[in-house]
Amino acid sequence: MASSKALLGAIFIASFYFPASIAFPAHHEGAHPVGHSPKPKLGLSPDFYISTCPQADEIVVSVLKKAIAKEQRIAASLLRLLFHDCFVQGCDASVLLDDSKADASEKNAIPNKNSLRGFEVIDEIKAALEEACPHTVSCADTVALAARGSTVLSGGPYWELPLGRRDSKTAYMKLANKNLPPPNATLHRLIKFFERQGLDKVDLVALSGSHTIGMARCVSFKQRLYNQHRDNKPDMTLEKRFYYTLASVCPRTGGDNNISPLDFVSPSKFDNSYYKLILEGKGLLNSDQVLWTGKDQKIADLVRSYAENESLFFEHYVNSIIKMGNRNPLLGHDGEIRKNCRRVNQVL
Incomplete structure (x- = not known):
């Protein structure tokens, strides 16, 4: 296993200034996956976008570098966003949905209200992905890619990220209140x-x-x-x-x-x-x-x-x-690929 020690320098120094085209270069110690990845769910693969949007990760990291350089705290906020998505009915980007006539947003659940952050950065990443690869990369995968990128840019490990999740068409506010651990939990x-x-x-x-x-x-x-x-x-x-x-x-x-x-x-x-x-x-x-x-x-x-x-x-x-990210993803024809992560696609 390659050492990760070299990544532990200050986040505001070199990590923000790598060119996006070499976001995780082979010689960089953090670029080598660590651990033994659990077998992905059927349909999830690190190569899911290899032919449809091969530059997806570079796009995500380029936006992240600017966002984290502006506010270091946003890296942790984006990582937390992944957890608060995945702990509610799986990693399906349900946490990103705004209030609608059909659904109450998870953003207003007790563990999330006035607390969960990073939605604007996800919006910016998604807009860049849509421009490069229209209707291809899901919001669920966008959150997962942003969380991994935030971890690496903060000096943490890199991992091969199984991709191919699709987006929920509904939010689950009641489940958010039920499933997210409170900070005072025993x-x-x-x-x-x-x-x-x-x-x-x-x-x-x-x-x-x-x-x-x-x-x-x-x-x-x-x-x-x-x-x-x-x-x-x-x-x-x-x-x-x-x-x-x-x-x-x-x-x-x-x-x-x-x-x-x-x-x-x-x-x-x-x-x-x-x-x-x-x-x-x-x-x-x-x-x-x-x-x-x-x-x-x-x-x-x-x-x-x-x-x-x-x-x-x-x-x-x-x-x-x-393991957390592989649990109960929407695959195949389930869910959708949202164009705007804040709302479900309109049926024409």
Whole structure:
């Protein structure tokens, strides 16, 4: 396995300035897939667009570089968008649909409202894809390609991405409220949320590593600071200095939309520092810290292993994100290829 260490430089330096035509060049260490890709669902293939839109990935990455150079945080937002799509009826771009007469948008579900971001970047990518390859690349695959590109441009692993998903014709707001894990979830609940998606404990711990980049709003972790067990007391698993740092950003009243990095050591680098911080009692969300404190030996051992071995984390992460993306895709004549990711195609 090629080392990924060279990718861990600052995201705002060289990674944004590779020409789009060599977005993932062969000599670049991050260009080599890691892990052992689970067998794709029938109909999904990394070569799905090889003849119909061979430049699809280059188009996606060229837009991403500009977007991330403008706002580093958008990489994490696009990665999160993939999870919030896939955990609701599979990776079918249902999360991108706006409100319509027929459907309530998943964007207004409790876990997503005023929180989920990156839709404008997806719009820009999709417009570029439509110009180059009209009615070819689905919105579902656009989200998946944007998530992989965001990971790589943040210093994380590259993987062979199975493609060929089609787009849902409906949104699933009720399922979004039901299936997306809340930030204050217990470990037992997290395991159940992931099992519902056909994902196991290894997938839970590996995919939680997505929190190595990005930010979270105070409303997502304020309960830990002031009322963890509805007793007006903080979460005692929080390291004390970390607690005071968070309290200075998130007061007891107000400030719900203030933000704090999920990984304050390297918030724009996709690396294993997320796990190192958890071992120190410095996981930001309850759903982060319980991976260590939740009294599940297998999960705790995985946290320690990833903290000690970044290559292992990358390998497991790739396996798990492919596994998540392969679950229940729309294929063949199911669904459609949306021209505009925000609404279903009009029937003429």
